[in-house]
Amino acid sequence: MAAAAARWNHVWVGTDTGILKGVNLQRKQAANFTPSGQPRREEAVSALCWGAGGETQILVGCADGTVKHFSTEEGRFQGQRHCPGGEGMFRGLAQVDGSTLITCVDSGILRVWHDNDKEASSDPLLELRVGPGVCRMRQDPARPHLVATGGKENALKVWDLQGSEEPVFRAKNVRNDWLDLRVPIWDQDIQFLPESQKLVTCTGYHQVRVYDPASPQRRPVLEATYGEYPLTAMTLTPGGNSVIVGNTHGQLAEIDLRQGRLLVCLKGLAGSVRGLQCHPSKPLLASCGLDRVLRVHRIRNPRGLDHKVYLKSQLNCLLLSGRDNWEDEPQEPQEPNKVPSEDTETDELWASLEAAAKRKLPDVEQSQGALQTRQRKKKRPGSTSS
Amino acid sequence: MAKAGDKIGGSGNKGLKRKAATEERQEAAVAEDGTTESGVQPSKAAAFPPGFSVSEIKNKQRRHLMFTRWKQQQRKEKLAAKKKLKKEREALGDKAPPKPIPKTIDNQRVYDETTVDPNDEEVAYDEATDEFASYFNRQTSPKILITTSDRPHGRTVRLCEQLSTVIPNSHVYYRRGLALKKIIPQCISRDFTDLIVINEDRKIPNGLILSHLPNGPTAHFKMSSVRLRKEIKRRGKEPTEHIPEIILNNFTTRLGHSVGRMFASLFPHNPQFTGRQVATFHNQRDYIFFRFHRYIFKSEKKVGIQELGPRFTLKLRSLQKGTFDSKYGEYEWVHKVCAYSKKSHLENFKRME
Numbered sequence: 001m002a003a004a005a006a007r008w009n010h011v012w013v014g015t016d017t018g019i020l021k022g023v024n025l026q027r028k029q030a031a032n033f034t035p036s037g038q039p040r041r042e043e044a045v046s047a048l049c050w051g052a053g054g055e056t057q058i059l060v061g062c063a064d065g066t067v068k069h070f071s072t073e074e075g076r077f078q079g080q081r082h083c084p085g086g087e088g089m090f091r092g093l094a095q096v097d098g099s100t101l102i103t104c105v106d107s108g109i110l111r112v113w114h115d116n117d118k119e120a121s122s123d124p125l126l127e128l129r130v131g132p133g134v135c136r137m138r139q140d141p142a143r144p145h146l147v148a149t150g151g152k153e154n155a156l157k158v159w160d161l162q163g164s165e166e167p168v169f170r171a172k173n174v175r176n177d178w179l180d181l182r183v184p185i186w187d188q189d190i191q192f193l194p195e196s197q198k199l200v201t202c203t204g205y206h207q208v209r210v211y212d213p214a215s216p217q218r219r220p221v222l223e224a225t226y227g228e229y230p231l232t233a234m235t236l237t238p239g240g241n242s243v244i245v246g247n248t249h250g251q252l253a254e255i256d257l258r259q260g261r262l263l264v265c266l267k268g269l270a271g272s273v274r275g276l277q278c279h280p281s282k283p284l285l286a287s288c289g290l291d292r293v294l295r296v297h298r299i300r301n302p303r304g305l306d307h308k309v310y311l312k313s314q315l316n317c318l319l320l321s322g323r324d325n326w327e328d329e330p331q332e333p334q335e336p337n338k339v340p341s342e343d344t345e346t347d348e349l350w351a352s353l354e355a356a357a358k359r360k361l362p363d364v365e366q367s368q369g370a371l372q373t374r375q376r377k378k379k380r381p382g383s384t385s386s
Numbered sequence: 387m388a389k390a391g392d393k394i395g396g397s398g399n400k401g402l403k404r405k406a407a408t409e410e411r412q413e414a415a416v417a418e419d420g421t422t423e424s425g426v427q428p429s430k431a432a433a434f435p436p437g438f439s440v441s442e443i444k445n446k447q448r449r450h451l452m453f454t455r456w457k458q459q460q461r462k463e464k465l466a467a468k469k470k471l472k473k474e475r476e477a478l479g480d481k482a483p484p485k486p487i488p489k490t491i492d493n494q495r496v497y498d499e500t501t502v503d504p505n506d507e508e509v510a511y512d513e514a515t516d517e518f519a520s521y522f523n524r525q526t527s528p529k530i531l532i533t534t535s536d537r538p539h540g541r542t543v544r545l546c547e548q549l550s551t552v553i554p555n556s557h558v559y560y561r562r563g564l565a566l567k568k569i570i571p572q573c574i575s576r577d578f579t580d581l582i583v584i585n586e587d588r589k590i591p592n593g594l595i596l597s598h599l600p601n602g603p604t605a606h607f608k609m610s611s612v613r614l615r616k617e618i619k620r621r622g623k624e625p626t627e628h629i630p631e632i633i634l635n636n637f638t639t640r641l642g643h644s645v646g647r648m649f650a651s652l653f654p655h656n657p658q659f660t661g662r663q664v665a666t667f668h669n670q671r672d673y674i675f676f677r678f679h680r681y682i683f684k685s686e687k688k689v690g691i692q693e694l695g696p697r698f699t700l701k702l703r704s705l706q707k708g709t710f711d712s713k714y715g716e717y718e719w720v721h722k723v724c725a726y727s728k729k730s731h732l733e734n735f736k737r738m739e
Contacts, residue, residue, distance in 0.1 A: 017511060017512055032508070038511075039511045041515045204714065229713070229714075230714055232716070248714075248715065248716045248717055249717055249720050250717065250722075267722070270719050270720055271716075271717055271718045271719050272707070272716035272717050272718070290707060290716060290717070292500070292640060310499045312506065312508045312509050312512065312640065313508060313512055314512075
């Protein structure tokens with residue numbers, strides 16, 4: 001039952017105690033998954049990313065240097081891969097072509113592994129030294145062979161894994177400030193902007209910077225500041241024109257990248273923001289942090305908090321499912337005997353009604369609510385209607 | 387009379403509703419010669435324009451008059467309604483509906499989802515392996531450093547001295563303008579487990595920073611209502627060197643648990659019951675009251691207590707993960723001021739809005 005339900009979880013969260021939590025916002029349930037059945041602090045999850053094959057597999061990077069495979073279809077951990085080298089936790093995890101794994105650790109060792117389940121550990125295919133104090137390694141979703149790294153006193157660098165050992169783009173620090181002092185560097189999070197070569201970073205000195213490798217200047221093209229506390233996490237909004245950043249005080253802000261100004265602030269979080277992700281098409285934002293609560297905000301019309309789930313451990317990172325059929329979940333049949341026939345009935349019904357439901361956004365929920373009630377009545381023809 | 391007539395004429399020309407109302411009142415006042423009465427209200431009330439309130443009358447005396455008249459009428463109506471209800475109740479006798487329960491703060495409690503369940507394994511594991519695990523496993527014993535903000539005044543200095551008598555194995559050091567970030571590595575190297583900094587403002591202590599040392603959380607409290615030993619009435623003699631017992635009340639939520647454990651880790655594990663001393667941290671609606679008493683059991687159920695030691699009230703402002711670093715540290719919980727919400731965070735308590 002838990003296994004079947006796992007695939008419909010909307011958000012996957014990794015915690016400090018090594019538990020992977022799957023949260024289903026529709027049914028308002030959260031489930032714990034541990035590789036060994038017991039939570040262990042040595043397996044604290046520090047990085048999560050989707051694995052091969054759509055959103056059926058999750059790669060979980062743990063503090064002891066292993067990358068575990070978790071299958072959402074089956075709802076259990078399938079295998080693990082030991083990725084030694086360097087000190088510190090995983091700061092970035094990415095997968096290329098379904099069989100190659102890229103890992104980056106705190107001390108700056110970036111390795112590309114051949115993700116073969118049969119071999120317990122093997123030598124890395126490629127190793128790069130990125131520089132110490134790495135805070136984030138991010139893969140370009142459009143061009144999977146490009147990765148960007150940045151950290152404390154470690155400027156932003158973009159590496160081409162198929163190319164040479166030198167970075168493709170190395171960012172330059174901004175000019176000295178008005179006291180002629182060097183401005184310190186602390187890149188906490190990096191994102192690639194879609195449909196261009198640009199990158200956005202947020203720093204521990206509360207700055208948001210946009211870099212453009214295509215332009216001749218290596219300095220940031222745009223710089224915006226927010227707040228007085230280090231920005232710890234960042235995500236792109238569906239439009240592509242703005243980013244949402246979170247800082248160590250739990251303040252979330254949406255910053256427009258065209259003008260570099262603050263658009264909105266979202267409230268609710270009480271602790272440092274550790275993970276942020278926006279849905280690719282819907283105006284939903286999932287955020288998790290040290291206050292042990294997962295929140296899902298709606299960022300447009302109307303702005304506000306949608307869901308709040310208390311998960312008992314400190315949350316480190318999250319993955320938001322990018323699928324479109326958020327509310328269109330085939331209902332779990334109540335009578336197990338009638339499972340196959342009812343599934344086909346429901347699928348046919350949903351297929352015919354989905355087109356109608358998607359026309360108008362504000363009416364979606366109402367029509368779906370109505371559809372669901374109609375659904376229920378159709379399902380039990382024999383029983384007396386309530 | 388002629389004047390009143392002229393004024394009415396004037397207002398009629400202008401046609402302003404308010405002026406018409408005031409003229410009518412003037413008339414009434416003139417007619418009654420300013421005597422207070424209460425029976426004419428219904429006829430006058432009908433003449434007022436809708437949306438008129440007593441506060442719009444500019445003349446203070448008349449306004450006061452109207453208000454007292456209105457208040458008396460309200461009281462009458464209320465009394466009449468009560469009597470009627472009572473009569474109805476008596477008339478119904480046994481069939482009367484039950485009396486409505488008045489709303490109190492206690493009644494309106496809503497279950498807080500972050501309340502710790504004693505059987506919860508995940509939280510138990512979290513607590514068994516957090517920064518205080520070494521204290522609760524009896525591997526380390528507490529050693530406290532108490533200091534103040536720079537250049538403390540007499541009250542703060544005396545509070546520090548009294549605190550050091552209350553907390554065993556604690557040392558007071560004068561803060562010679564040193565930065566906390568430089569003090570902390572030195573403390574760690576000298577095996578201190580906790581650091582208490584009492585902040586002072588305008589000659590009175592008003593803040594407390596409690597930092598658990600190797601890499602533990604730092605709590606920042608606002609301190610108020612500080613009473614030194616000599617200001618406490620009916621107090622007992624000086625506290626002795628015995629290790630006190632500890633009482634932690636109402637730290638029920640997850641955040642409350644963290645803070646409660648912080649307080650517990652200040653005191654050694656083995657209380658000496660012969661000393662009959664007890665330190666209490668009582669949390670009520672997010673205010674933590676600290677008291678230090680000496681108790682004596684007069685019989686099995688009767689206790690006598692003497693208050694010794696300082697007393698103060700704390701309110702948590704922020705809980706930061708890691709040792710003191712207010713600028714770049716990551717906060718586990720920050721108090722965000724929200725004018726209308728009355729939610730409590732340390733205790734399972736939430737008022738329904």
